[in-house]
Amino acid sequence: MAAFPVAENVHKNHVLDVTTVPANINEMIEAKAKVLATRIANELDYIGVLAVEMFVNDAKGEITVNEIAPRVHNSGHWTIEGALTSQFEQHVRAICDLPLGPTDARGKIVMKNLLGKDILDFEKYMSDPTAAFHHYGKHDPRDGRKMGHVTWVTED
Secondary structure, three states: OOOOOOOEEEEEOOEEEEEEEOOOOOHHHHHHHHHHHHHHHHHOOOOOOOEEEEEEOOOOOOEEEEEEEOOOOHHHOOHHHHEOOOHHHHHHHHHOOOOOOOOOEOOEEEEEEEEHHHHHHHHHHHOOOOEEEEEOOOOOOOOOOEEEEEEEEEOO
8 A cells, every 4th residue: 555645636616737746734634544445445445546635624634535546647747747657657556566666745835727718728737847748639618628747846
């Protein structure tokens, strides 16, 4: 079992907009989240990447599981550039019974989903030497449709 660092997601119009790693939570909440996600995976006897979305309900650290995704997930696309092993590689390693890779973050990460017409700003992202731009090849930029994402990894 290996866990990626806990990510913090911000949604816009009920669609993931920005993911930040590490999440702005205390160590107690982070530990609780990892224990809960591990328990879910173990109870399901699951093999592969499992995304577990949770809400932190209050300052006491009460956590509610909102969704589980038994697959690589959009909220983990930051791992392509931001983790020592991406969620895609980790999934293949797990289902092929290979040793799991390290899940450490390469720094502080911000990933922005490009929704709808956000994709039309692709030249801005492509000309930013600190940005890793991904276009999903979709041709119809409808409102709220995930068209791509951009990831920034920084040391601070």
